[in-house]
Amino acid sequence: MNKKKIVLAEDNSTLSLLLKFRLEKEGYELLMAVDGKQAIELIEEHNPDLILTDIMMPYISGLEVISHVRNELDIKVPIIVFSAAGQEEMVLKAFNLGANDFMGKPFSPNELVIRVKRLLN
Amino acid sequence: MNKFQYFLEYYNGEPLIIQLVWMVSCLLFLAVIILIIYLKFLRVHLRENEKITEKYTKDYELLLITYLYAETDENGVSLERQSVINELEKGIKNTFKRKIIVATFLKLGNEITGEMAESIHDLYSQTKLKKYALSKLKNRNWYIIARGIRELTLFHVKDAHDQVVKHVNHSRREVRKEVQLYLVNLFHFDGLKFLDDLQTPLSEWDQIQLLEELQKLEDQQIPDISLWLRSANKYVVIFALKLAKIYNQFGMKDVLIELISQKDEKVRLELIPVLSHLHVIEAKEVFKNNFNESSKDEQIAFFKLLENLIEPSDEPFIIEHIYHENFEVKYSALKLLKVLNAAKFENLELTPPESDFVKIVEFIKNN
Numbered sequence: 001m002n003k004k005k006i007v008l009a010e011d012n013s014t015l016s017l018l019l020k021f022r023l024e025k026e027g028y029e030l031l032m033a034v035d036g037k038q039a040i041e042l043i044e045e046h047n048p049d050l051i052l053t054d055i056m057m058p059y060i061s062g063l064e065v066i067s068h069v070r071n072e073l074d075i076k077v078p079i080i081v082f083s084a085a086g087q088e089e090m091v092l093k094a095f096n097l098g099a100n101d102f103m104g105k106p107f108s109p110n111e112l113v114i115r116v117k118r119l120l121n
Numbered sequence: 122m123n124k125f126q127y128f129l130e131y132y133n134g135e136p137l138i139i140q141l142v143w144m145v146s147c148l149l150f151l152a153v154i155i156l157i158i159y160l161k162f163l164r165v166h167l168r169e170n171e172k173i174t175e176k177y178t179k180d181y182e183l184l185l186i187t188y189l190y191a192e193t194d195e196n197g198v199s200l201e202r203q204s205v206i207n208e209l210e211k212g213i214k215n216t217f218k219r220k221i222i223v224a225t226f227l228k229l230g231n232e233i234t235g236e237m238a239e240s241i242h243d244l245y246s247q248t249k250l251k252k253y254a255l256s257k258l259k260n261r262n263w264y265i266i267a268r269g270i271r272e273l274t275l276f277h278v279k280d281a282h283d284q285v286v287k288h289v290n291h292s293r294r295e296v297r298k299e300v301q302l303y304l305v306n307l308f309h310f311d312g313l314k315f316l317d318d319l320q321t322p323l324s325e326w327d328q329i330q331l332l333e334e335l336q337k338l339e340d341q342q343i344p345d346i347s348l349w350l351r352s353a354n355k356y357v358v359i360f361a362l363k364l365a366k367i368y369n370q371f372g373m374k375d376v377l378i379e380l381i382s383q384k385d386e387k388v389r390l391e392l393i394p395v396l397s398h399l400h401v402i403e404a405k406e407v408f409k410n411n412f413n414e415s416s417k418d419e420q421i422a423f424f425k426l427l428e429n430l431i432e433p434s435d436e437p438f439i440i441e442h443i444y445h446e447n448f449e450v451k452y453s454a455l456k457l458l459k460v461l462n463a464a465k466f467e468n469l470e471l472t473p474p475e476s477d478f479v480k481i482v483e484f485i486k487n488n
Contacts, residue, residue, distance in 0.1 A: 014182045014229040018237070021186055108235035 003029040004120055005046055009039035009053040009065060010082065019052070022109050023116065036060025040068055043077075050120055051079045052112075055090045063093055070098035078119040082107070177218055181225045184208055188244055189237050198247065206247055213249050223250060227275055245276040258284050263293040270299040279307050289315045298327050305334045310342065316349045316357050323356035328363060336367075343368045350376045355385045362388075366395045374401050381407050386416055393422040397429045405430060409438050417447055424453035436461050443469075444478065451478070455485050 006028050010016045020030045031046055033039035035058045055062040062081055069075055078100045083091045091102050101115055184205050191201035212218035230241045257269025273281045288300050304312030349361035365373050380392050396404045408423045442454040459466040471479045
């Protein structure tokens with residue numbers, strides 16, 4: 001059976017690694033990006049089933065990634081955004097651009113897994 | 122050789138000023154060369170350092186994740202977790218590596234909650250990192266003490282309470298702030314007990330930070346604040362007044378009335394809006410009796426309180442002050458008169474027509 005692909009765009013390497021281990025344990029294939037530019041490249045190349053993206057990232061922000069996916073690539077893949085405290089306006093912008101869900105940092109990795117499963121099943 | 126000799130002859134034959142210019146030029150040239158070499162060396166050194174840091178960070182990230190996903194043992198630390206702890210212990214002995222380990226823990230600890238965040242705190246306490254942080258509290262430099270306390274706060278080390286609380290009256294504000302944040306973050310409202318012993322100032326910024334932390338707490342049960350309202354430290358009293366207002370401490374009415382006779386004007390000025398907020402009507406008579414002895418700011422603040430707690434019985438007092446020399450008191454008194462007795466307000470004698478008093482009355486009539 002083909003594993004479902006998830007693109008994870010997160011510039012915190014430790015958090016990325018933690019989520020990679022956790023989601024791989026759940027049977028997903030993780031494609032890691034450290035910034036928005038890499039995320040867009042991975043999305044275009046692999047056509048993932050889900051995108052997890054931080055809002056604040058170097059070069060290209062999470063908002064630009066969502067905008068690219070929804071407007072340029074025109075694909076309906078579910079997107080979950082991570083936001084830090086004080087980024088409420090950004091979250092609203094992310095929803096307006098087409099994000100499906102958000103998680104405020106700090107968050108529980110277990111809760112993220114539940115949300116991922118809900119969106120993928 | 123001939124060229125060099127020719128240059129020497131040329132140099133010796135020139136006037137002193139030209140020789141000087143040559144000398145300065147040579148020195149500057151030499152300085153530029155030395156600086157270029159130094160910068161090159163510095164860049165190489167920094168890049169190497171960066172590479173080493175990156176390598177160790179990756180190693181410690183992997184160890185941390187291994188620890189977090191390792192099997193747990195009900196009877197103690199599992200073998201897998203113990204081997205991670207042993208590996209980390211080796212690195213902790215080295216200051217450079219220790220900094221990377223702490224940074225790695227924090228990098229993840231600040232982004233997650235739940236069981237995993239607690240496991241990071243446990244790992245911090247199980248390794249010698251806690252011991253190093255505690256040793257910082259004994260350092261002679263205030264900034265190292267502050268850094269140590271901050272680390273203990275971030276890793277939720279509750280059992281360092283007694284060592285941390287010793288610095289509650291430290292001469293540096295930065296250390297005191299860290300102590301206060303440690304206590305409030307880890308012990309919530311119970312942590313405010315440090316106010317019992319605080320002899321040093323508590324700045325406005327420190328108070329805001331403490332209130333912000335307190336408002337994040339789920340349990341908003343505030344302890345008895347009467348002791349702090351009676352504190353000999355005026356900063357503690359001012360902070361307690363803020364607590365009384367935010368947490369609607371209606372039960373503190375008698376203690377608040379006692380505070381009207383406080384010697385410090387700043388405390389009295391902070392007190393008036395709290396009395397107004399908590400509707401302590403009994404305070405009005407005390408203020409009225411002391412009105413003429415009060416400062417201008419207090420008089421203005423008292424009229425602001427009256428705007429909130431006005432009663433018909435206040436009319437004689439208000440009429441007494443509609444010609445007050447202070448603009449704000451006069452304006453407030455006239456506004457209150459309009460509310461209490463509109464007929465009397467309408468029939469006020471408006472002479473001479475160009476006076477400030479008449480202008481204020483006209484403004485209030487029209488608004």
